[in-house]
Amino acid sequence: xxxxxxxxxxxxxxxxxxxxxxxxxxxxSGCGKSTVLKLVAGLATPSEGTVLSPAQKDQTGRSTAFVxxxxxxxxxxxxxxxxxxxxxxxxxxxLDAQSVIARVLEQVGxxxxxxxxxxxxxGGMKMRVxxxxxxxxKPEVLLMDEPFAALDDITxxxxxxxxxxxxxxxxxxxxxxxxxxxxxxxxxxxxxxMGARPGKVVAEVRIEQPYPRDASFRQTQAFLQHCQTLGxxxxxxxxxxxxxx
Amino acid sequence: xxxxxxxxxxxxxxxxxxxxELFVWWAKVPAxxxxxxxxxxxSLAANWSSLLGSWWFTVKITLSALWLACLGGVLxxxxxxxxxxxxxxxxxxxxxxxxxxIVAVAPLILIYVESTMAALxxxxxxxxxxxxxxxxxxxxxxxxxxxxxxxxxxRATPWQRLTLLRAPSALPYFLAGxxxxxxxxxxxxxxxxMVAGAAGRDTGxxxxxxxxxxxxxxxxxxxxxxxxxATGVMIFxxxxxxxxxxxxxxx
Numbered sequence: 161x162x163x164x165x166x167x168x169x170x171x172x173x174x175x176x177x178x179x180x181x182x183x184x185x186x187x188x189s190g191c192g193k194s195t196v197l198k199l200v201a202g203l204a205t206p207s208e209g210t211v212l213s214p215a216q217k218d219q220t221g222r223s224t225a226f227v228x229x230x231x232x233x234x235x236x237x238x239x240x241x242x243x244x245x246x247x248x249x250x251x252x253x254x255l256d257a258q259s260v261i262a263r264v265l266e267q268v269g270x271x272x273x274x275x276x277x278x279x280x281x282x283g284g285m286k287m288r289v290x291x292x293x294x295x296x297x298k299p300e301v302l303l304m305d306e307p308f309a310a311l312d313d314i315t316x317x318x319x320x321x322x323x324x325x326x327x328x329x330x331x332x333x334x335x336x337x338x339x340x341x342x343x344x345x346x347x348x349x350x351x352x353x354m355g356a357r358p359g360k361v362v363a364e365v366r367i368e369q370p371y372p373r374d375a376s377f378r379q380t381q382a383f384l385q386h387c388q389t390l391g392x393x394x395x396x397x398x399x400x401x402x403x404x405x
Numbered sequence: 406x407x408x409x410x411x412x413x414x415x416x417x418x419x420x421x422x423x424x425x426e427l428f429v430w431w432a433k434v435p436a437x438x439x440x441x442x443x444x445x446x447x448s449l450a451a452n453w454s455s456l457l458g459s460w461w462f463t464v465k466i467t468l469s470a471l472w473l474a475c476l477g478g479v480l481x482x483x484x485x486x487x488x489x490x491x492x493x494x495x496x497x498x499x500x501x502x503x504x505x506x507i508v509a510v511a512p513l514i515l516i517y518v519e520s521t522m523a524a525l526x527x528x529x530x531x532x533x534x535x536x537x538x539x540x541x542x543x544x545x546x547x548x549x550x551x552x553x554x555x556x557x558x559x560r561a562t563p564w565q566r567l568t569l570l571r572a573p574s575a576l577p578y579f580l581a582g583x584x585x586x587x588x589x590x591x592x593x594x595x596x597x598x599m600v601a602g603a604a605g606r607d608t609g610x611x612x613x614x615x616x617x618x619x620x621x622x623x624x625x626x627x628x629x630x631x632x633x634x635a636t637g638v639m640i641f642x643x644x645x646x647x648x649x650x651x652x653x654x655x656x
Contacts, residue, residue: 198554202558203557203558220560225558234552245555246559
């Protein structure tokens with residue numbers, strides 16, 4: 161994958177994600193993590209190679225959902241209308257969508273706020289709306305590009321626990337991008353460690369810990385062990401990436 | 406605005422008028438030099454029917470020009486937003502129209518456009534449409550790239566993209582432009598009529614001011630001016646309320 165400037169953004173990234181799997185891309189900024197997600201979402205096309213993802217052959221736009229680093233909500237629309245958007249774009253009326261939206265809003269704990277506007281919500285709540293919007297179309301693939309990077313640590317940890325609840329048992333493939341080692345360990349089955357310039361996957365670490373996981377996982381020895389392993393792999397990837405070509 | 410906020414400006418206004426009245430009375434200034442506020446009101450009452458007719462003429466031109474400026478500004482902005490090459494080709498023309506003083510162009514327009522009313526309308530439109538155009542262009546451009554990606558991901562049609570994303574995100578910019586254009590269309594219509602110097606029954610407040618100045622009926626000039634000021638303030642207030650209402654509904 162090259163940018164228009166000719167900058168090589170990604171090099172020989174080869175990865176597969178199974179349905180119902182939670183995979184995290186971990187790497188320093190500028191390593192092309194987000195570009196991988198854009199490729200999977202069909203929002204970018206590779207200059208070489210192929211991408212096989214549901215978004216490629218999907219005409220209806222229901223297969224894939226994307227959560228951006230910012231909540232990316234329509235500021236002029238209520239929480240309800242924001243969550244309605246994916247269904248609305250597929251031609252569902254407000255009435256038809258109502259029960260689905262109500263269920264999703266209850267799931268993310270925002271039932272009372274369905275008539276609020278984004279500006280009235282906290283950062284964490286806005287992100288919940290953003291995730292609700294992603295979940296409402298029941299996607300096969302859920303792509304998340306550092307969704308919690310701008311939130312404080314307490315909110316981030318709570319959202320991590322909740323995110324696993326929403327994903328677990330949904331037979332939905334989740335791809336999560338972060339530069340936070342603890343977050344990667346807590347969430348994923350598999351962590352792909354990326355190096356920069358050009359971006360590539362340099363290591364793969366499995367987190368052997370059964371789901372459902374809750375906050376207590378963070379206190380276990382296994383968790384710390386995984387963090388250590390992953391941190392080491394990230395350091396190595398980084399030093400490789402910094403070497404002059 | 407709260408009542409407390411209204412007190413200070415009102416007090417200043419009343420003090421100024423009172424000072425003016427007392428000064429004219431004390432210095433015995435003749436009415437044709439500087440009429441006292443009471444004399445202006447008197448003249449307003451005396452010439453009420455002729456001033457009212459002219460006022461209505463000016464209001465008609467102003468509001469029509471504003472309406473056409475909204476229409477034209479938005480349409481041209483939409484074309485510019487859809488086709489950047491059209492914008493590159495035509496934007497300089499819009500700038501030329503905007504920077505040329507309307508007083509200087511008005512005599513030419515009056516030559517080429519037969520109907521005085523249409524000429525006045527055109528002049529006012531030229532002055533009024535630019536802020537709406539440039540603001541709306543910026544509004545249509547200033548889109549959240551991620552939102553655009555989101556619409557792409559969900560396979561939104563161009564029509565959905567326009568109505569659900571582009572139009573609502575351009576609305577605040579458009580309204581800011583309309584607020585500027587409201588005042589400008591009044592200025593444009595009055596300026597053009599000053600240049601036209603039209604006489605007769607079907608004329609606006611600018612003609613009344615010219616007429617009164619030829620006859621040194623200074624109180625009547627002030628009376629017509631008072632109506633113009635009131636009209637401008639009314640337009641400003643109405644547009645403010647309208648835009649606040651629309652934006653509240655929309656955010």
